[in-house]
Amino acid sequence: EDQVTQSPEALRLQEGESSSLNCSYTVSGLRGLFWYRQDPGKGPEFLFTLYSAGEEKEKERLKATLTKKESFLHITAPKPEDSATYLCAVRSNNNDMRFGAGTRLTVKP
């Protein structure tokens, strides 16, 4: 069965302190890996799609990378407004979008 595991569950950073979030996956035939941002009480907001190992995508302070086993979401010099839960999801040949439990990021000013 396809599995998605995100770590850490929670991450607290000081403003400007760069770090990375991890998404490990086990799927049968990866058709896409997706990152979303979710603010409290709201629906997830789509950030990136990665389709093959070695691919990278960037948006402002965020950069997503993909290997055959995991994806990283790198946050460079984060600001308090980057605080949110970041969700990783995979799409394989066997299922629809399968989500991880998320990493709750808090950036302190």
Place this chain on the structure above:
Amino acid sequence: SQTIHQWPATLVQPVGSPLSLECTVEGTSNPNLYWYRQAAGRGLQLLFYSVGIGQISSEVPQNLSASRPQDRQFILSSKKLLLSDSGFYLCAWSAPSPTGTYYGYTFGSGTRLTVV
């Protein structure tokens, strides 16, 4: 541009009462539509998805049902709510994937359902 509307935003219902949550999409045709539930501190659980009018696939057996009476309308229903039905319900849409390229989902703002 495409937009997705989901209502109501919050709902408090007694056990045993019926449920109807509605979701509509604008600005696109023949979208794939999804209902997810998110329990506190947990990932999103796919409940139903639809690739066309009247075509519903269920992922989890439960007392919920879904219908797609129009191309851009997706409804989540229950005849009798259980306490365990409480949660955050999210509707989402994606572009069709006829060539096997899959796209990210656009989610609605969610419905917080509390069954009392």
